[in-house]
Amino acid sequence: MVGIVIVSHSAKVAEGIRELAQQMAKPEQKIIAAGGMADGSIGTDAMRVSEAIEEAMTEAGVVVMVDLGSAVLSTDTALEILDESLRARVRIADAPILEGTIGAVVEASVGSSLEQVLATAEGAREMRKCL
Amino acid sequence: MVGIVIVSHSAKVAEGIRELAQQMAKPEQKIIAAGGMADGSIGTDAMRVSEAIEEAMTEAGVVVMVDLGSAVLSTDTALEILDESLRARVRIADAPILEGTIGAVVEASVGSSLEQVLATAEGAREMRKCL
Amino acid sequence: MSSFTVAALEAVADRIIQHKELLTSLDAAIGDADHGINMARGFEAVRVKIRAAAPETDISGLLKMTGMTLISTVGGASGPLYGTAFMRAAAAAQGKETLDQEAIAQIWSAALQGIKDRGKASRGEKTMLDAMEPAYEAFVEAAKAEKSLVESLEVACEAAKEGIEFTKTIIATKGRASYLGERSLGHQDPGATSSYLMLAALTEFFHNQQLGA
């Protein structure tokens, strides 16, 4: 099952999204929140992100969800720190963080591939909430 | 200045997004989090949402950001509870909640109209994070 | 009439609370595993509210109390949906002093329309409507065919049960289960199930009243 990492500048946001996603997940699914800085301030920390990716890693790989552009910079930096063998199995989703995470978790829960989970996360962009 | 209400099933998510948005906001701007249930559980509460809308209300109106479809149901219900005179000045954004809120807050901060703030929120759908 | 309505609503609340686990486990399969938790939390609050209601509170007032309470305590999609249903029921019940077959049909019709207005769903989208609407139609049919209130309710219950079975054969296109796409197939809808449970409780309640009478 593809693991999911949630990178937000806010620890509350990352943890809250993790809780929402967990509701839709299989119990054994790996969903790791990497929000905020070690000292609690707002920001992203490439070291925490790289640890979260390691924690979420499975055979099937990891999709990383990000909130803002600078979270991508931290995640790219985290990838550079990571083992090359792991790095190949990581994708950063260019997707809305909350909506994409829910979609990705549901997709991953049925054993879909890394690319399928990524596509579903990014497809959340088109999700309509108001009917 | 258009007020912003953030409706999430998770209190952490709503509060965290409020903090992130506040960083980009004018000090006098109204950004109200309405996340979770009164007892702390995950969910949305139309009563809280209607109070939050009243709190965020300005001459220019209020844009409500929602996380998932059922948050829209609660917000629609909240609108029914609200005074009709207020209701006309409220829009629900069909937008990614985090990305849309940041966009909406920045747009509102320069005194844009209700419809402009709504359009910017909904335009966040097209935002690209990875370059 | 107040104590009668309170007792009817309590029967509904008790039934939902008793089936908390069932509803949650159905929601675990195609949703977020909270429908039973949501509904039980809501109806526990309703039970407290209506028990404490002033004795002169009329049917409409009790239904409104129920709706408002569900809206602010359930938390999931079912909160605004059932909440709106009870609020509309309250409006339809205004001035009504007995719950006869015709009154029930009118109130039910308003409640059903409330769910449709709120959720913008229609039958066949794997929601509570797939139990609620055929049940309502069966009730009206039976009433037209001069069946008694209890008989009509029993027929409606059967239709709701069939509606639940029907939800197993379709894909969800509204609500959270729609995130699953085809994978919602084969599972029964939690909301359709809670609708059936409420109706079954009411049916039993009226049945027992009749026996007692």
Added chain:
Amino acid sequence: MSSFTVAALEAVADRIIQHKELLTSLDAAIGDADHGINMARGFEAVRVKIRAAAPETDISGLLKMTGMTLISTVGGASGPLYGTAFMRAAAAAQGKETLDQEAIAQIWSAALQGIKDRGKASRGEKTMLDAMEPAYEAFVEAAKAEKSLVESLEVACEAAKEGIEFTKTIIATKGRASYLGERSLGHQDPGATSSYLMLAALTEFFHNQQLGA
């Protein structure tokens, strides 16, 4: 060489920490009002780290320490950007034992490329690159024209200052300030300013060293 490099890095750190408020207020106008907070937090951690470094740590080791620390403590976009710059600088400094003009040009070139690779920005997007790149180019030019290290750094500082002025005339198309669209016009870029401050601190440091020598 270690204590020399530590002193140079400390000069940079001190300058940034002294200008915390300036950087934050620049970021308040077109960003999220944290650039000074971010950079000061980062360089306070750097100061602690490098002061505690083993005396035999070489230039490359100290630069790497700085980069890693910025990456994990700054928090904003500037963290991975400056962090990567120092990491790349460390790689380029490997084996180098003195910081002469040529070594500095090589290290700086690698750092600049690191920022470009990480941020995928180029000049004219209202970022730190608008100070950093013209400064680097001016430095190389001056060195070619046989100016001294300190003279070359001074020329580079002037170019960085002009770069800051230039950022006032353009619209941000990278980073948070790009959310503002046209409204970023007229404001100077915080990151360009912190780049200038670091360079100015280094310039003064080498100037003082020369006087002391």
